[in-house]
Amino acid sequence: AQKITQTQPGMFVQEKEAVTLDCTYDTSDPSYGLFWYKQPSSGEMIFLIYQGSYDQQNATEGRYSLNFQKARKSANLVISASQLGDSAMYFCAMGNTGNQFYFGTGTSLTVIP
Amino acid sequence: EPEVTQTPSHQVTQMGQEVILRCVPISNHLYFYWYRQILGQKVEFLVSFYNNEISEKSEIFDDQFSVERPDGSNFTLKIRSTKLEDSAMYFCASRQVAKNIQYFGAGTRLSVL
Numbered sequence: 604a605q606k607i608t609q610t611q612p613g614m615f616v617q618e619k620e621a622v623t624l625d626c627t628y629d630t631s632d633p634s635y636g637l638f639w640y641k642q643p644s645s646g647e648m649i650f651l652i653y654q655g656s657y658d659q660q661n662a663t664e665g666r667y668s669l670n671f672q673k674a675r676k677s678a679n680l681v682i683s684a685s686q687l688g689d690s691a692m693y694f695c696a697m698g699n700t701g702n703q704f705y706f707g708t709g710t711s712l713t714v715i716p
Numbered sequence: 717e718p719e720v721t722q723t724p725s726h727q728v729t730q731m732g733q734e735v736i737l738r739c740v741p742i743s744n745h746l747y748f749y750w751y752r753q754i755l756g757q758k759v760e761f762l763v764s765f766y767n768n769e770i771s772e773k774s775e776i777f778d779d780q781f782s783v784e785r786p787d788g789s790n791f792t793l794k795i796r797s798t799k800l801e802d803s804a805m806y807f808c809a810s811r812q813v814a815k816n817i818q819y820f821g822a823g824t825r826l827s828v829l
Contacts, residue, residue: 636816646805648759648820694759698816702747702764702772709758 605630607697609707616685617715623670624680624710626695635699637678639669642692642709651693654678685714718742720821722808728827729798737793737824739808748791749809749818750783752776759807765791798828 606629616622628637639651654662654669662669670679682689695707721740729735741748750762763773765783782794791810795802805825809818 638817640820645822646825647822648807648809650817650819653817696759698818702749702766703761703774704749704751704759704818705761706759 605632605697605699605705607695607705607707609695609710611710612708613711613713615713615715616682616689618687619684621681621683622685622712624682624693624695624712626678626680626707628676628678628695628697630697630699632699635697637669637671638696638698638704639667639678639680640694640696641689642694644691648694652680682712687714687716690714720808720810720819722806722821722824724824725822726825726827728829731800731828732797735795735798735826737795737806737808737826739791739793739810739821740789741791741808741810742819743789744812745810745819746813747771747811747818748783748785749811750793751807751809751820752804753807753823754804762793762806795826798826800828802826803828 608627635656637654641649652664652667654671661671666683668681692709694709696704698704723738748765751759753759761774763777764771780796784792805823807823808821811818
């Protein structure tokens with residue numbers, strides 16, 4: 604069975620500091636992708652970053668990086684130099700050879716000025 | 717930048733009524749999806765659609781639900797007889813064949829009274 608776990612319901616970070624949002628996953632499929640989405644209070648789901656299970660290097664997209672530890676089945680999101688606009692819900696998701704994505708329960712991030 | 721467009725942004729309906737939620741996927745994408753997110757909960761997969769047919773569906777997607785691609789640009793989700801528990805945010809997503817990144821629309825908030 605596929606499962607995504609986000610154990611941090613809420614996180615706070617000081618503006619300009621870095622923050623790590625945790626995500627662990629479980630799958631028996633050897634080929635899968637891991638994704639992070641941002642959901643601001645307006646409700647839309649914004650794609651942030653993708654990591655393939657066979658990728659040798661950790662994915663980076665601007666201030667976002669994904670700390671992929673395959674043996675530990677973790678795919679933590681690191682946001683560097685936090686900005687007030689980063690305050691939102693963050694969802695980790697996994698997609699494999701099937702079609703659907705499996706989402707975690709999300710982490711609410713609040714950036715403090 | 718191309719985006720997935722969903723209309724309406726908010727739909728209010730009476731229990732037992734039919735609703736159609738509309739989506740215009742990104743133009744060169746061939747896989748289409750519907751997800752729902754009950755308030756405060758995680759995003760749940762409903763159905764995926766490829767080559768004019770359903771490729772995968774969840775147990776949520778029962779006989780009350782149907783999807784259609786009525787023309788070359790629109791992708792619709794119909795709920796035949798809405799129930800109170802259908803109240804949720806409904807997201808449409810699409811992706812390219814070669815790239816397993818799903819891009820989401822801004823969602824339609826469905827309120828069943």
